[in-house]
Amino acid sequence: MSRLIYVPQFRQKMRYQEFFLYEFENEFKKYFDEVITLGKDYLENYDDPMAISFSSNIKAGMFSSIEHSIFLETIQIREYMDMEIYDEDFLFMSDLSFPGFFTNVLYHKKPKNCFAYCHASSKNYLDYFEATTYSKFPCETAHSKLFKKIFVGSKYHQDKLGWKNTEVVGLPIPPFKTFREQKIYDIISVARPNSQKINKSIEDMVERDFGKIIRKESNSWEEYYKFLSQAKILLISSKEDTFNYSIMEAINNGTIVLAPNKLAFPELLPKEFLYNNYDELRIKIWQNLKNVEPIEKLLCHNLCENFYDNVINMMKEE
Numbered sequence: 001m002s003r004l005i006y007v008p009q010f011r012q013k014m015r016y017q018e019f020f021l022y023e024f025e026n027e028f029k030k031y032f033d034e035v036i037t038l039g040k041d042y043l044e045n046y047d048d049p050m051a052i053s054f055s056s057n058i059k060a061g062m063f064s065s066i067e068h069s070i071f072l073e074t075i076q077i078r079e080y081m082d083m084e085i086y087d088e089d090f091l092f093m094s095d096l097s098f099p100g101f102f103t104n105v106l107y108h109k110k111p112k113n114c115f116a117y118c119h120a121s122s123k124n125y126l127d128y129f130e131a132t133t134y135s136k137f138p139c140e141t142a143h144s145k146l147f148k149k150i151f152v153g154s155k156y157h158q159d160k161l162g163w164k165n166t167e168v169v170g171l172p173i174p175p176f177k178t179f180r181e182q183k184i185y186d187i188i189s190v191a192r193p194n195s196q197k198i199n200k201s202i203e204d205m206v207e208r209d210f211g212k213i214i215r216k217e218s219n220s221w222e223e224y225y226k227f228l229s230q231a232k233i234l235l236i237s238s239k240e241d242t243f244n245y246s247i248m249e250a251i252n253n254g255t256i257v258l259a260p261n262k263l264a265f266p267e268l269l270p271k272e273f274l275y276n277n278y279d280e281l282r283i284k285i286w287q288n289l290k291n292v293e294p295i296e297k298l299l300c301h302n303l304c305e306n307f308y309d310n311v312i313n314m315m316k317e318e
Contacts, residue, residue, distance in 0.1 A: 003086070004032040005111070007076055007093040007102055010069040011043045014218065016174070016245055017064070020094055023175055027308040031316075032090070036083075038076040064098065073101045085111050090315060096143060096150060097121050098128065100136075103143040114147045115315050123160055125240040126196035149314055153243035154264035154300075160242075167314055170300045171243055172307040176221045178252045179229035186289055188214045188231040190224070190246050191238065199237035199260075205278050206235065210285060229253040232292045233285060238263065248304065254294045258284055268298050 006025060009017040021043055028035045080102075093116035096103065106114060122129035122136035129136045144150050144163045151169045152158050158166045187210055191197035207213055213235060218224035228234065234250040236259035247268050250257050258281060259265040261274035273295065275281035298304060 002032045003034045003036065003089050004028050005080070005083070005089060005091045006035055006037045007080075007091065008037060008039065008043065009095045009098075010064055010072045012064045014221070014224065015064070016171070017094075019175060023172065024092075024094060027172075028092070028312075030308075031312045038079045039072050042072060042075050066099065069099045070101065073099060076102055077105050080105060081109065085109060087112055089113065091115065092315070093117065093147075095119055096147075097140055100140070100143070103146065106143075106146045110146065113315065115149050115151065115311075116144075116147050117151045118144075118157070118161065118166070119153070120157075120242055121161060124196075124242065126194070127240065151311060151314075154267050156264040156267065157242035168303070169307055169310050169314075170304040171245060171248070173252070173304050174221075174245075174249060176225060178254075179226050180254050181226055181229040183230060183232050183292060185214045185231040186210060187233045187235050187285065188216070188227070189235050189237075190215070190228070191236070196240050197238050199239055202237045202278060202281065203235070206281070206285070209282060210289075225249065225253050228255050231255050233258055233288055236260065236265070241265065244268070248298055251295045251298060256288045256292060256295060258288070267300055269295070270299065 006028060008021045008024065011018050011021050021037070021040075025035055025037050089111040090113040091111045093102065096116040096118040097120060120127050121140050122133040124130065141163065144161075144165065147165065150161075150163060150166045152161065152166050153168070153171050155168050158168050187206065189198070189203070203213055214231070216227050218227055228246075228250050232255070234246065234255050234257045236244060236247065236257060238244065238260065241263045243264050244259070247257050247259065247265075256273065257269060258273055258275060259269055261271070261276045265274060273284070275284055303310070
């Protein structure tokens with residue numbers, strides 16, 4: 001009997017972790033006789049104010065709740081330590097680095113077949129752990145050796161990590177309905193409001209020449225996808241990115257994306273949608289505002305479309 005132990009991330013609302021919880025579990029069930037999701041009861045009930053006794057501690061621009069993420073991993077550790085582990089078991093962690101406590105348990109109790117996804121690391125510029133890179137990255141590197149393979153979204157991230165056991169697999173295509181709404185916004189941004197995801201000098205020049213960049217809070221995936229579909233251009237000005245899910249989401253909803261010609265973006269977008277400086281960006285904005293032709297698909301579309309098959313095949317290969 002094949003059994004997979006799945007260690008998901010905290011289910012942050014309106015972030016990919018929210019659908020990773022169920023999508024990964026459902027997909028894994030196609031390949032394994034049993035899937036055990038650690039911390040699932042907590043993840044399904046954390047919206048209940050009686051289920052937690054602390055604040056969410058989500059600072060402006062933060063990706064996830066620090067306290068909830070740490071608390072989830074303590075629950076996952078307890079559940080895991082109460083399990084009996086068999087030689088044929090597989091373990092899959094959906095985030096190697098953040099918050100990073102669960103991995104330490106594998107030094108004491110580990111299946112033969114351990115795998116993990118790494119979304120970011122302390123080497124990422126302006127990331128949560130950047131201030132502690134000197135001590136944190138050696139820990140992440142040591143932890144990576146506990147796993148047969150570490151899956152990453154891009155060659156850019158693979159090169160940054162420099163670990164021998166990484167495999168580029170992209171990210172799975174989201175399981176949501178797509179839209180083709182009337183284009184009512186010229187330029188939008190859905191980036192988190194922090195210095196990693198927004199280059200203020202670039203955006204200030206865009207607003208000077210083209211008017212306000214539209215941002216909008218969405219309370220559901222449907223609202224978010226409709227907002228993407230209503231825009232002519234999604235502007236990316238990130239200073240660091242190892243994939244950027246919003247690019248995939250925008251393309252799926254018929255919106256042009258313009259992004260810097262660096263980081264992971266050349267792996268996602270054709271060169272005509274990449275810019276090296278503001279002069280290039282300004283020209284490409286004018287061109288695409290006048291003639292909005294949707295990008296057909298990500299350059300790595302086939303990789304993402306076959307994400308689960310690729311991951312499982314790599315996990316089960318001898």
